[in-house]
Amino acid sequence: MPEGHTIHRIARDHRTLLAGRALRVSSPQGRFTDAVRVDGATLVDLEAYGKHLFHHWSTGEIGHIHLGLFGKFRVHRTAEPPEPRGAVRMRVTADDDGEPVTIDLAGPTACSVGPPHDRDVIVARLGPDPLRADADPDLAVHNMARSRRAMGALLLDQSVLSGVGNVYRAEALFVHGIHPRRPGTACSEHELRMLWTTLRDMLRAGVRSNRIVTVTRDELDLPRGARIPRREATYVYKRDRCLRCATPIAAIEVANRTCYHCPTCQPT
DNA sequence: ATACCATGAACAG
DNA sequence: TGTTCCTGGTATC
Numbered sequence: 221m222p223e224g225h226t227i228h229r230i231a232r233d234h235r236t237l238l239a240g241r242a243l244r245v246s247s248p249q250g251r252f253t254d255a256v257r258v259d260g261a262t263l264v265d266l267e268a269y270g271k272h273l274f275h276h277w278s279t280g281e282i283g284h285i286h287l288g289l290f291g292k293f294r295v296h297r298t299a300e301p302p303e304p305r306g307a308v309r310m311r312v313t314a315d316d317d318g319e320p321v322t323i324d325l326a327g328p329t330a331c332s333v334g335p336p337h338d339r340d341v342i343v344a345r346l347g348p349d350p351l352r353a354d355a356d357p358d359l360a361v362h363n364m365a366r367s368r369r370a371m372g373a374l375l376l377d378q379s380v381l382s383g384v385g386n387v388y389r390a391e392a393l394f395v396h397g398i399h400p401r402r403p404g405t406a407c408s409e410h411e412l413r414m415l416w417t418t419l420r421d422m423l424r425a426g427v428r429s430n431r432i433v434t435v436t437r438d439e440l441d442l443p444r445g446a447r448i449p450r451r452e453a454t455y456v457y458k459r460d461r462c463l464r465c466a467t468p469i470a471a472i473e474v475a476n477r478t479c480y481h482c483p484t485c486q487p488t
Numbered sequence: 489a490t491a492c493c494a495t496g497a498a499c500a501g
Numbered sequence: 502t503g504t505t506c507c508t509g510g511t512a513t514c
Binding site: 222223226271286287288289290291329330376378385386387388432457477478 | 494495496497498
């Protein structure tokens with residue numbers, strides 16, 4: 221289940237497998253009728269922006285995929301790809317003499333192909349993505365600093381900054397002792413700049429490990445080299461008690477989503 | 489077997 | 502602000 225780190229990791233992994241190769245593109249489920257428009261084309265490159273994934277095709281058109289809450293890719297590296305499992309919206313298969321690869325996409329919120337302008341329209345409504353080299357931190361900082369909306373809402377708003385989801389918002393606000401309902405205007409620019417850095421580092425770690433782990437290993441009482449269980453991997457998200465002060469974690473609604481925080485470490 | 493919930497976001501009004 | 506669309510894991514009967 222995807223926040224921005226998942227999309228950037230997918231772009232990277234799929235680039236290794238598919239970039240520069242001619243692909244067969246189909247829609248076993250039938251709902252992605254535009255598959256025919258890029259069927260047989262070469263996938264020039266993949267691009268991640270926030271939680272959006274773009275396929276740059278040799279036809280000049282650009283594919284757009286958004287996984288939403290449920291979307292998933294499945295990679296098959298066998299010569300004979302298996303029968304599509306469930307409702308496969310898009311299937312791409314390498315159509316050359318290289319390593320066999322088939323990738324299935326199921327359950328996405330968005331899956332389309334269009335002219336570059338369509339991609340530009342989507343990107344234009346996204347705030348800076350901490351995982352991108354071209355991101356402007358100042359823009360994100362000012363987007364937050366001038367808004368009276370709650371920080372918990374601002375971090376989920378993809379036009380403020382892009383790629384952050386419900387887990388990273390809770391974790392980053394905890395690290396900086398910011399209550400999810402604190403208005404953006406009540407944060408200092410320095411605080412917001414540090415928050416950006418924390419989010420960038422958390423997202424980078426997420427790309428590296430392909431999962432969300434925000435705690436550092438030495439904050440846990442675990443044997444060296446042991447895998448961190450999901451419930452132990454966060455400071456406040458879905459925790460019963462704060463990892464740092466053992467106060468019971470509070471769950472409140474912010475921007476229509478459950479936001480976890482520590483009432484002691486994040487008083488205001 | 490069924491209900492509910494979730495790391496998302498568009499749309500209606 | 503509420504409704505709708507995706508899917509799958511876990512909880513509850």
